[in-house]
Amino acid sequence: MNAPLATLVAPFQHEEEIKKSRFLAQAAPVTSPADALAFFQAVGDPAATHNCWAYRIGDAYRFNDDGEPGGTAGRPILAAIDGQGCDRVAVVVTRWYGGIKLGAGGLVRAYGGSAAECLRxxxxxxxxxxxxxxMRVDFTDLALVTARIRELDGNIDEEHFVADGADLLVSAPLDRIEAIVAKVIDATRGRVMPKALIDGQTQGQP
Structure with missing residues (x-):
């Protein structure tokens, strides 16, 4: 079974010197492309030789070589994000040129390596x-249903009371959803029938 993808707890940075060039990798958790671009804008150094970056947010990704030869900076940073099993992460590697050219292979190793080490x-x-x-739950079942949901790591995100009970919006880890549905149906003897909510639409029983 593959390990779950990870994001960062907080921004982090790692610095290396490679053939007199200074490489500063800075990474941060992000939830949208706009967050990633704002991070790059905030931490990039306009006085540096290059600020190369990449982000991965689910299926959305971008990378930028910022003047380095094509494919030698942004793409290796993205490869480092994927190789480290990260998602919802943005990484910028800032380079201050030290006078010695690294060549295409050296640039790939420098940018990709510093990004990977930062994330590691x-x-x-x-x-x-x-x-x-x-789910709609009668008042007589509400305490029981709430307990069963929380036993399986579910959260009650919203609770709207109606005349005879409450409408609940519940979130839970994907691998607990079926168990929560079964527990709730069993505990209430079928009086409560949870429905999956996907993209704002109820989909019936999962």
């Missing part, structure tokens, strides 16, 4: 994929 050393947290359920 940074404190990380696993990304747990979550799903949502909705």
């Amino acid at each position: 050393l940074a404190p990380r947290v696993a990304i747990i994929e979550r799903r949502n359920l909705t």
Whole structure:
């Protein structure tokens, strides 16, 4: 079984000197492309020779060589993000040129290596994929249903009271959803039938 992808707990940086050039890798957790671009803008050094970057947020990704030969900087940084099993992460590697050319292979190793080492050393947290359920629960079942949901690491994100009970919006790790549905149905003898919520639409029982 593959390990879950991870993001960073907080921004982190790692610095290396390679043939008199200084490489500063800075990484941060991000949740959107706009967050990533704002991070690059905030930490990049306009006085440096290059600020090369990449981000990965699920299926969305971008990279930029910032004047280095094509494919020698941004793409290796992205490869480092993927190789370290990271997601929802942005990395910028800033280079101050030290007077010795590294060549294409040397640049790939320098940018990719400094990014990978930064991510390897940074404190990380696993990304747990979550799903949502909705359910209407009578007042007589509410305490029992709430307990069963929380026993299986579910959260009650919203609770709207109606005349005879409450409408619940529940989130839980993906691998606990089926167990929560089964527990709730069993505990209430079928009086409560949770429904999956995908992209804002209820989808019936998962």
